[in-house]
Amino acid sequence: xxxxxxxxxxxxxxxxxxxxxxxxxxxxxxxxxxxxxxxxxxxxxxxxxxxxxxxxxxxxxxxxxxxxxxxxxxxxxxxxxxxxxxxxxxxxxxxxxxxxxxxxxxxxxxxxxxxxxxxxxxxxxxxxxxxxxxxxxxxxxxxxxxxxxxxxxxxxxxxxxxxxxxxxxxxxxxxxxxxxxxxxxxxxxxxxxxxxxxxxxxxxxxxxxxxxxxxxxxxx
Amino acid sequence: xxxxxxxxxxxxxxxxxxxxxxxxxxxxxxxxxxxxxxxxxxxxxxxxxxxxxxxxxxxxxxxxxxxxxxxxxxxxxxxxxxxxxxxxxxxxxxxxxxxxxxxxxxxxxxxxxxxxxxxxxxxxxxxxxxxxxxxxxxxxxxxxxxxxxxxxxxxxxxxxxxxxxxxxxxxxxxxxxxxxxxxxxxxxxxxxxxxxxxxxxxxxxxxxxxxxxxxxxxxx
Numbered sequence: 238x239x240x241x242x243x244x245x246x247x248x249x250x251x252x253x254x255x256x257x258x259x260x261x262x263x264x265x266x267x268x269x270x271x272x273x274x275x276x277x278x279x280x281x282x283x284x285x286x287x288x289x290x291x292x293x294x295x296x297x298x299x300x301x302x303x304x305x306x307x308x309x310x311x312x313x314x315x316x317x318x319x320x321x322x323x324x325x326x327x328x329x330x331x332x333x334x335x336x337x338x339x340x341x342x343x344x345x346x347x348x349x350x351x352x353x354x355x356x357x358x359x360x361x362x363x364x365x366x367x368x369x370x371x372x373x374x375x376x377x378x379x380x381x382x383x384x385x386x387x388x389x390x391x392x393x394x395x396x397x398x399x400x401x402x403x404x405x406x407x408x409x410x411x412x413x414x415x416x417x418x419x420x421x422x423x424x425x426x427x428x429x430x431x432x433x434x435x436x437x438x439x440x441x442x443x444x445x446x447x448x449x450x451x452x453x454x455x456x457x
Numbered sequence: 458x459x460x461x462x463x464x465x466x467x468x469x470x471x472x473x474x475x476x477x478x479x480x481x482x483x484x485x486x487x488x489x490x491x492x493x494x495x496x497x498x499x500x501x502x503x504x505x506x507x508x509x510x511x512x513x514x515x516x517x518x519x520x521x522x523x524x525x526x527x528x529x530x531x532x533x534x535x536x537x538x539x540x541x542x543x544x545x546x547x548x549x550x551x552x553x554x555x556x557x558x559x560x561x562x563x564x565x566x567x568x569x570x571x572x573x574x575x576x577x578x579x580x581x582x583x584x585x586x587x588x589x590x591x592x593x594x595x596x597x598x599x600x601x602x603x604x605x606x607x608x609x610x611x612x613x614x615x616x617x618x619x620x621x622x623x624x625x626x627x628x629x630x631x632x633x634x635x636x637x638x639x640x641x642x643x644x645x646x647x648x649x650x651x652x653x654x655x656x657x658x659x660x661x662x663x664x665x666x667x668x669x670x671x672x673x674x675x676x677x
Binding site: 338343344347348349376382383384385387390418419420421425427428429431432434435437438439441442443445447448449450451452453454455456457 | 558563564567568569596602603604605607610638639640641645647648649651652654655657658659661662663665667668669670671672673674675676677
């Protein structure tokens with residue numbers, strides 16, 4: 238499968254590497270075609286992939302993984318090009334974290350709007366599925382890093398796209414279908430992005446970013 | 458123990474009833490001394506408690522449980538009176554939910570401030586511990602309603618107060634000490650209040666408010 242990774246940071250690196258390992262064709266896009274981080278990643282996967290601009294990646298991918306910094310996601314997707322995103326599944330992973338006031342970060346948008354919604358509004362033809370943003374990138378690609386059952390919360394307007402994404406997350410990374418909670422339409426991005434306020438503080442308390450939550454309900 | 462319950466809604470009702478059942482002296486405070494909801498609750502506990510104003514309750518209690526609506530919490534605590542709150546543990550349960558735009562609610566304050574912080578700032582002598590606000594009131598008083606291990610996340614500036622609250626939540630309701638996560642100082646109220654965005658949507662998806670989360674970390 239031809240997969241576009243937008244962003245050459247930690248998340249793009251982790252997901253891109255895993256996808257190359259399991260035999261997919263990956264093009265990692267950055268602001269510039271030959272970014273330092275992109276070239277470093279390319280070496281790390283022994284050149285078994287490609288790098289290029291956001292537009293190169295978006296044109297290449299049958300599916301798009303948004304691994305950009307949340308503060309830059311909209312700009313990156315604009316460079317990717319609306320036409321290149323049209324009718325494609327866009328797994329929207331980045332969170333709108335604002336580190337400008339130090340740690341822990343706040344959010345650049347929240348409460349009555351979210352990055353997931355902003356992206357779906359600006360690119361109405363993209364099939365946006367917010368997913369994976371509630372776990373660290375090592376857990377994204379290897380959920381078994383966290384013992385026992387734990388959940389991945391996704392949302393999006395396109396039910397078919399969500400079903401496909403659940404299948405892909407299982408196939409690519411080993412996320413069990415029964416561990417995926419579909420929270421509803423893309424407005425639920427508010428919920429999974431606002432959860433980051435808790436996530437960053439749990440990271441501090443637990444001393445590792447390799448954790449996740451399991452939701453349990455009463456039996457009756 | 459003399460316990461003040463501020464607020465005669467669902468949460469005050471549930472906590473007040475449980476505390477009366479296990480033999481504590483409870484005074485439930487409302488805006489008016491003889492509120493309808495207060496009288497109804499008093500009948501439901503066969504008059505084995507007292508009702509009064511917020512000031513009556515705050516003066517009476519050796520410990521204060523803030524079960525008000527988040528939108529009214531500051532006003533209620535002002536009526537309670539700063540002098541009545543001084544040096545007392547204030548378990549701050551309410552969330553700043555804004556239902557004015559319908560369901561699901563947004564928050565009246567979030568991201569770079571929180572209700573817990575607003576209250577601690579306005580009442581610096583109160584020993585504010587944010588707790589119980591991440592679960593439904595039925596789960597607050599009976600954590601075993603949710604099967605298996607699950608966690609309660611608390612925060613506050615006063616470490617001694619937090620330790621006392623952990624002990625009381627165990628004694629009163631059966632919360633296990635190892636299930637309580639201390640997230641840090643009162644600024645972490647942002648995290649547990651913003652989690653409500655997820656909580657209200659999980660309620661919708663799960664079809665019951667009787668659920669909770671368990672945080673699991675990697676072994677290494």
